[in-house]
Every structure is written in structure tokens, then in C-alpha cells.
Amino acid sequence: MSKIDPARIWSLNHRLLMAVISSVASDITALGLETKELFVLADVDAHPYPAELAASLCIPKPSVTLYVKRLEAAGFLRREIDTADLRRHRLQLTPAGRKVMQQGTSLLSQAFGERLGRLSATQQAELRVLLEKMS
Amino acid sequence: MSKIDPARIWSLNHRLLMAVISSVASDITALGLETKELFVLADVDAHPYPAELAASLCIPKPSVTLYVKRLEAAGFLRREIDTADLRRHRLQLTPAGRKVMQQGTSLLSQAFGERLGRLSATQQAELRVLLEKMS
DNA sequence: TGGAATTGGGTTAATGCTGAACCAATTTCC
DNA sequence: GGAAATTGGTTCAGCATTAACCCAATTCCA
Numbered sequence: 001m002s003k004i005d006p007a008r009i010w011s012l013n014h015r016l017l018m019a020v021i022s023s024v025a026s027d028i029t030a031l032g033l034e035t036k037e038l039f040v041l042a043d044v045d046a047h048p049y050p051a052e053l054a055a056s057l058c059i060p061k062p063s064v065t066l067y068v069k070r071l072e073a074a075g076f077l078r079r080e081i082d083t084a085d086l087r088r089h090r091l092q093l094t095p096a097g098r099k100v101m102q103q104g105t106s107l108l109s110q111a112f113g114e115r116l117g118r119l120s121a122t123q124q125a126e127l128r129v130l131l132e133k134m135s
Numbered sequence: 136m137s138k139i140d141p142a143r144i145w146s147l148n149h150r151l152l153m154a155v156i157s158s159v160a161s162d163i164t165a166l167g168l169e170t171k172e173l174f175v176l177a178d179v180d181a182h183p184y185p186a187e188l189a190a191s192l193c194i195p196k197p198s199v200t201l202y203v204k205r206l207e208a209a210g211f212l213r214r215e216i217d218t219a220d221l222r223r224h225r226l227q228l229t230p231a232g233r234k235v236m237q238q239g240t241s242l243l244s245q246a247f248g249e250r251l252g253r254l255s256a257t258q259q260a261e262l263r264v265l266l267e268k269m270s
Numbered sequence: 271t272g273g274a275a276t277t278g279g280g281t282t283a284a285t286g287c288t289g290a291a292c293c294a295a296t297t298t299c300c
Numbered sequence: 301g302g303a304a305a306t307t308g309g310t311t312c313a314g315c316a317t318t319a320a321c322c323c324a325a326t327t328c329c330a
Binding site for chain 1: 139142144145147148149150151152153154155157191192193240241244245247248250253254256258259261262263265266267268269270
Binding site: 194198220 | 316317318319324325326
């Protein structure tokens with residue numbers, strides 16, 4: 001067993017994720033959604049404020065503004081001022097937004113599931129544990 | 136143990152990698168290098184032709200053209216026409232290029248190593264095995 | 271052999287993204 | 301209370317990226 005080189009693992013991992021996402025990118029855009037926008041949609045339930053989304057997804061704030069604007073225009077997102085803090089804009093998926101988010105997520109699951117399928121069920125569970133530990 | 140959702144694992148993993156890379160981005164640019172350019176530099180030994188780089192890194196060809204042009208201008212890369220196939224441009228790291236690539240890689244290793252350090256040596260090895268299996 | 275198809279790489283015009291600067295609401299703290 | 305600092309969000313100018321198209325070299329195959 002050769003010595004562990006963190007950058008090598010990072011790179012290997014990065015390549016894997018990029019290959020998966022670019023393999024489904026066209027199917028995702030066919031839903032009327034950019035991949036970056038899908039990430040936002042998929043994270044709105046957990047982080048319903050733009051600033052939180054930016055931090056959670058490591059995206060600059062102006063980009064979030066832009067994505068949210070597009071998603072709202074597309075009818076996937078609703079935006080309302082938070083009554084407790086008039087600076088904050090609380091975001092919420094519309095039914096259409098939730099549906100398209102689930103469809104996009106499903107595409108991603110299918111593509112990544114193909115790779116995951118090369119592992120045993122135990123290994124898949126182990127992988128998740130390892131990733132959670134590092135997160 | 137809850138059911139495995141591939142998209143969830145993908146997303147968890149993606150977030151982890153993005154957090155790591157954005158934490159070192161400024162240090163990397165301080166080397167006179169953009170992060171995308173570092174990826175290219177780090178892959179030149181394995182894939183010495185632009186088309187190979189594009190495929191390997193999931194980057195569009197015009198982007199590779201641009202990165203290579205910048206890297207060559209910075210003196211990190213040499214480019215020569217392949218005598219066997221006059222269309223191909225064989226790329227090669229210069230000593231300066233290799234040095235800066237190692238420095239950049241080292242920064243990435245340090246940052247990701249912090250996360251990896253939360254795992255035991257066996258778990259780190261296991262992670263690599265799992266990723267390689269999926270690649 | 272030689273035309274069609276493929277492949278490597280580049281150019282350009284258009285689009286996407288983001289750093290810097292900004293405003294408004296809130297919080298801090300004297 | 302109220303000036304200063306912080307935080308949420310936006311705007312815009314400028315840079316980064318890429319889709320569409322191009323050319324030249326190579327390969328395929330009749």
C-alpha cells in the first residue's frame with residue numbers, strides 16, 4: 001500500500017464528481033434548469049436564506065442573487081421578506097420547483113448510483129460515514 | 136442505517152471538495168496561478184495533450200486552449216508540435232512549472248489532509264480504494 | 271489513390287460569473 | 301439614545317468561460 005497523498009485523493013474524487021455531473025448536465029438543462037441552479041433548489045429547504053445558501057454552497061453572494069432571480073422568474077421559487085428581520089428574504093420552493101428539483105436530483109442519483117453500484121452495500125454505507133466524518 | 140441516496144452522497148462530497156478548494160484558492164493564486172490552471176498543470180504529466188486534458192478534466196477545449204496559453208506565457212509550460220502527428224501539441228512542464236505545481240499541490244494536500252486526518256490510516260486507505268473503484 | 275469522416279487545436283462572439291462598491295436593516299456598545 | 305460596526309442583499313463593470321464555427325492533419329475505406 002503506497003503512502004497516502006491527500007491531493008491525489010482530492011483530485012481523484014473531484015474528477016469523479018465532475019464526470020458524473022457533466023454526464024447529466026444536458027438532461028438537467030432539459031428540465032429548464034442549470035446545474036448550479038439545481039444545487040440551489042436542492043438546498044433551499046435546509047438553507048432558506050440567500051446568505052446561508054452562499055455559505056453552504058461556497059458560491060459568491062452575487063451569484064446567489066442571480067440564480068434566485070432566475071429561479072423565481074421560472075416559478076420554481078417564492079421569495080418573501082422575513083417579518084422578523086426586514087433584510088432577510090425567506091425562500092421557499094413552489095410545487096413546480098419541488099417537482100423539478102426532485103427530477104433533477106433523481107437524474108443525479110441515477111448517474112452517481114451507477115458508480116456507487118460498483119461498491120457493496122456495506123462499502124456504500126462506509127463511504128457515507130467517511131464523508132460525513134470529513135464534512 | 137437509513138437508505139442510501141446517491142444524490143445526497145454526491146452532494147455531501149461535492150460540498151466537501153468545494154469547501155476545501157475555496158479555502159486554499161487565495162493561497163494558490165498567490166503562487167501566480169488560478170486553481171483551474173493548477174489542475175491542468177497537475178495533469179500534464181499524465182495527459183500531455185490538450186485534447187486529453189480536456190477529456191480528463193471535463194473542461195471544454197477552448198478553456199484548455201486558454202489555460203495552456205496562459206501557462207505557457209507564465210513560463211510554466213512548454214509546447215511543441217508532435218513530430219508523429221502534426222496536429223498534436225505535446226505539452227511539458229518547465230522546471231518552474233513543476234515547482235509551482237508541487238507548491239500548489241502541497242497547499243491542497245495540506246487543506247484536504249486536515250479533513251482526511253479525521254479518519255484513521257485504514258479508513259483513509261479504504262476511502263481511496265472506494266474512490267478508485269468508482270472512477 | 272482520393273474523397274469523406276474524424277480528430278486536434280484555435281478563434282470569436284456571446285454568455286456567465288464575480289469583485290468591488292453600494293444601500294438598508296440590525297446589532298453593538300458607550 | 302445614537303454613532304459605529306455588522307449583516308443581508310443588490311447592482312454593475314469587467315473578466316472568465318464556452319458554444320458555434322473554422323482549418324489542417326490524419327484516418328478510413330471504397
